[in-house]
Amino acid sequence: MPSPEQVATAIQTIDQLSNWLENTGLSNAAIAQFKFNALAAIYPELKEIAELAKSLIGATHSLPEEGMSVTELAALLTENLTVKIKPEQVNTALVKLGYQERNNEKRIWILTEAGSEHGISLLATSKTNKWQGSQLKWYRSVIPILEDYFRQPDNLVDVAQGINGSSPETEANNQTNNKANTKTxxxxxxxxxxxxxxxxxxxxxxxxxxxxxxxxxxxxxxxxxxxxxxxxxxxxxxxxxxxxxxxxxxxxxxxxxxxxxxxxx
Known part of the structure; x- marks a missing residue:
C-alpha cells in the first residue's frame, strides 16, 4: 500500500489536473469520479476503495436518463418532423435557445445554466484519436422544445437551405443546369x-x-x-x-x- 505521503502527493497532482476540467462545464460528480479513477490508475492498490467512493457518488448523483447526443437528437427530430434535420442544425438551435456555447479554442460545447435543465456535461474520450474533453448529452425534455423551434417558419427555411447547402431557388437552378449538361x-x-x-x-x-x-x-x-x-x-x-x-x-x-x-x- 502507498504511504500517506505518496497518496497526498498524488492527490495534489490530480487536483491540479482537475482544475482544467472545471472550465469544460463538467459536473462536480463527473470531476470527482475522474479524481478517483486517476488515483486508482496511479495506485492500483487503491482501486477497491476508489470504486466504493464512485458507487457512493453514483447513488447520490444518479441521472434520470443517460442522455442523447446531437446526432441522436437529429435522427429523432427527422423522424418526428418528417424533414431532414442535421446534427449541426441541432447544435445551432441549442445555441439560439441559450442551452450551450461554443469554446472554439478547446473545440468543445459548454453547457449553460439554462441548458443544465435539459442536459449534462460528461467526460468523453475519442476512439479514433487522443482527444479528451467534455461531451454534452441531452435529456428527452429538450425534444419538444426543439420540435417547436424547427416548426417556426424562419427556422424551417434555414433547415431547407441547410439540406444541400443552398436555397430552394439555387437548387432549382442546379437541376436546370444538370438537365442542360445531360443534353450536351x-x-x-x-x-x-x-x-x-x-x-x-x-x-x-x-x-x-x-x-x-x-x-x-x-x-x-x-x-x-x-x-x-x-x-x-x-x-x-x-x-x-x-x-x-x-x-x-x-x-x-x-x-x-x-x-x-x-x-x-
Missing part, C-alpha cells in the same frame, strides 16, 4: 449517370448495371460500347444522348426489379 454531354458511364440521378450504389451493383447496359447497347447497335482507357477495371462509355435511356433501363433492371415485374403483369 457526349458520352456517359454508369457511375456518372448514377451520380446525376442521386442514386447510391456499391461497386458490385455498378458492375452489374454495366453488364445489362452493355447488353442493351449491343442489342440496339449491333456492337459493344467503347471502353475507357487506362482503367484497371473495364468501364463502358455509352455515347450519345439516346444512351441515357439504355443506362436508366439497366439501372431499373438491377435496382428496381419489382418495377420491371409490375410492367410485365
Amino acid at each position: 454531354k457526349k458520352a456517359w458511364t454508369v457511375a456518372e449517370r448514377l451520380k446525376e440521378k442521386g442514386i447510391k450504389s456499391n461497386p458490385d451493383q455498378i458492375q452489374l448495371i454495366q453488364s445489362f447496359a452493355d447488353g442493351y447497347y449491343t442489342e440496339k447497335h449491333g456492337t459493344k460500347p467503347p471502353k475507357l482507357t487506362n482503367r484497371k477495371i473495364p468501364v463502358s462509355s455509352y455515347p450519345g444522348e439516346e444512351s441515357i435511356e439504355l443506362i436508366d433501363k439497366a439501372i431499373d433492371t438491377v435496382l428496381n426489379p419489382r418495377k420491371k415485374t409490375d410492367a410485365q403483369m
Whole structure:
C-alpha cells in the first residue's frame, strides 16, 4: 500500500489536473469520479476503495436518463418532423435557445445554466484519436422544445437551405443546369449517370448495371460500347444522348426489379 505521503502527493497532482476540467462545464460528480479513477490508475492498490467512493457518488448523483447526443437528437427530430434535420442544425438551435456555447479554442460545447435543465456535461474520450474533453448529452425534455423551434417558419427555411447547402431557388437552378449538361454531354458511364440521378450504389451493383447496359447497347447497335482507357477495371462509355435511356433501363433492371415485374403483369 502507498504511504500517506505518496497518496497526498498524488492527490495534489490530480487536483491540479482537475482544475482544467472545471472550465469544460463538467459536473462536480463527473470531476470527482475522474479524481478517483486517476488515483486508482496511479495506485492500483487503491482501486477497491476508489470504486466504493464512485458507487457512493453514483447513488447520490444518479441521472434520470443517460442522455442523447446531437446526432441522436437529429435522427429523432427527422423522424418526428418528417424533414431532414442535421446534427449541426441541432447544435445551432441549442445555441439560439441559450442551452450551450461554443469554446472554439478547446473545440468543445459548454453547457449553460439554462441548458443544465435539459442536459449534462460528461467526460468523453475519442476512439479514433487522443482527444479528451467534455461531451454534452441531452435529456428527452429538450425534444419538444426543439420540435417547436424547427416548426417556426424562419427556422424551417434555414433547415431547407441547410439540406444541400443552398436555397430552394439555387437548387432549382442546379437541376436546370444538370438537365442542360445531360443534353450536351457526349458520352456517359454508369457511375456518372448514377451520380446525376442521386442514386447510391456499391461497386458490385455498378458492375452489374454495366453488364445489362452493355447488353442493351449491343442489342440496339449491333456492337459493344467503347471502353475507357487506362482503367484497371473495364468501364463502358455509352455515347450519345439516346444512351441515357439504355443506362436508366439497366439501372431499373438491377435496382428496381419489382418495377420491371409490375410492367410485365
